[in-house]
Amino acid sequence: MSKIIHNPTLAHIEEHDATSATFVVEPLHTGYGTTLGNSLRRVLVSSIEGAAVTAFKIEGITHEFTTVPGVKEDAVDIMMNLKLLRFRLHSDNAQTLRIEKKGAGVVTAADISANADVEPVNPDAVICTLDDPKGTFIMDLVVDSGRGYRTIEESGEKRPSSDMIAVDALFSPVARVRYKVENTRIGQTTDLDKLLITIDTDGSISPKDAFEEAAAILINQYTALAGSTRVQAGVTAGAVEGEEAGDLMTPIEDLGLTARTTNALINNDIRTINDLVTLGDAEMRELKGFGSKALDEVREKMTELEL
Numbered sequence: 001m002s003k004i005i006h007n008p009t010l011a012h013i014e015e016h017d018a019t020s021a022t023f024v025v026e027p028l029h030t031g032y033g034t035t036l037g038n039s040l041r042r043v044l045v046s047s048i049e050g051a052a053v054t055a056f057k058i059e060g061i062t063h064e065f066t067t068v069p070g071v072k073e074d075a076v077d078i079m080m081n082l083k084l085l086r087f088r089l090h091s092d093n094a095q096t097l098r099i100e101k102k103g104a105g106v107v108t109a110a111d112i113s114a115n116a117d118v119e120p121v122n123p124d125a126v127i128c129t130l131d132d133p134k135g136t137f138i139m140d141l142v143v144d145s146g147r148g149y150r151t152i153e154e155s156g157e158k159r160p161s162s163d164m165i166a167v168d169a170l171f172s173p174v175a176r177v178r179y180k181v182e183n184t185r186i187g188q189t190t191d192l193d194k195l196l197i198t199i200d201t202d203g204s205i206s207p208k209d210a211f212e213e214a215a216a217i218l219i220n221q222y223t224a225l226a227g228s229t230r231v232q233a234g235v236t237a238g239a240v241e242g243e244e245a246g247d248l249m250t251p252i253e254d255l256g257l258t259a260r261t262t263n264a265l266i267n268n269d270i271r272t273i274n275d276l277v278t279l280g281d282a283e284m285r286e287l288k289g290f291g292s293k294a295l296d297e298v299r300e301k302m303t304e305l306e307l
Contacts (some may be wrong), residue, residue: 005180005231006186008036008195013208019175019200021207026184026194029193033181033193040089040197041177043214050173051089051118051145054155059138064165070132078128082119085109085125086173086202087143092143096160102109104133118143121203140164146171175212184209186275210306221284250277255301262292 028036049074056079061068073081089095095118099111106128110123116270130137142160149170156166178200184194199207210258250273267286270276276298283296 002072005032006192008032011194012236014126016198017206019203019207022196022198023207023210023211024194026192026198027189028184028193028195030132030191030193033195037179037181037195039218040211040214041179043217044174044177044199044210048174048210048213049145049147049218050170050171050202051087051143052169052171053085053141053167054094054144054150054169055142055159055166056082057161057164060155062163066136068128069132070135072129072131075165079165081125081127082121082141082167083126083170086121086204088121088147088204089117089143090119092145093141093219094158094160097141097143099127099128099137099139099141102136104130104135105301106130112141136260139153142171148172173202173204174199175202177283186243187194257297257301261290261297264289264294265298272304 006027006029008025008028011026014024016022025033033058035120058075058078059066060073064079067074071078077081081294095115097115097118099107100113101107101111107127108123109120109127110124114120119282127139128137130277132201142164144158147171149172150168152166152168155169159166162303177197179197179229181197182194182196183190184192186192197211199210200206201210201245239270251270252262255262255273257265263275264287265271267289270279270287282293284298285292
């Protein structure tokens, strides 16, 4: 096992659709695939900021345990439907929205009179069904932002008025997270981890933004505990995306090194720039048939390539 704990790279992002993507992270120190995968998963499902309905009021009713005139569903059914509504909230303050609809028909999130600070993500979500062709349905909704889960008691304390019915709210915009760990290698080091983590969101945030926010949260938590202690890491292979990915996969033979140095690297199973840049000086000195002149030559080439 290498003495150096290499920093990983986000090697690839496979976008399945607008709300689902798989992130490939490598190379990881032995065992770190599970360490990072589990940490990221826990933060993703519990701590990413989102928006949800926290209270509502329907004209003509005073509590949730009652029927609503002219509406097929009762107040409890409507409350359950409200929990399924997803929003993008562009404000730090809770927003009160209104639905006003006349006649029979289905009331959906698209009927909400949103403002510039609130955007319904799933406009087709059904709220209730009106069965009175002459009736008028009026409802006010409170949409607030938060992290994790807010109990109905907490929502009740934050209601803008006492006649509103509080709703327990799940703010997390991440619907599902799955990860697996595979083996990978760098040169002669064959016991490294590759992490593949798949994130599904509700559409109010992209999987990439959720992934980066989760990583940033973990960084803040660990930095607060690390104090002034710092651990030297191996050279990072860099973000392997687009043109940079092609550069890092350039064969060793194309670098213009001397035949002796090139053969020494290939004989040690170092075949691309990606294999080379993750090795420290100490590791290169340990390569079979790789002397100080070869090391100096490689250093000069890496400097020339700005790696």
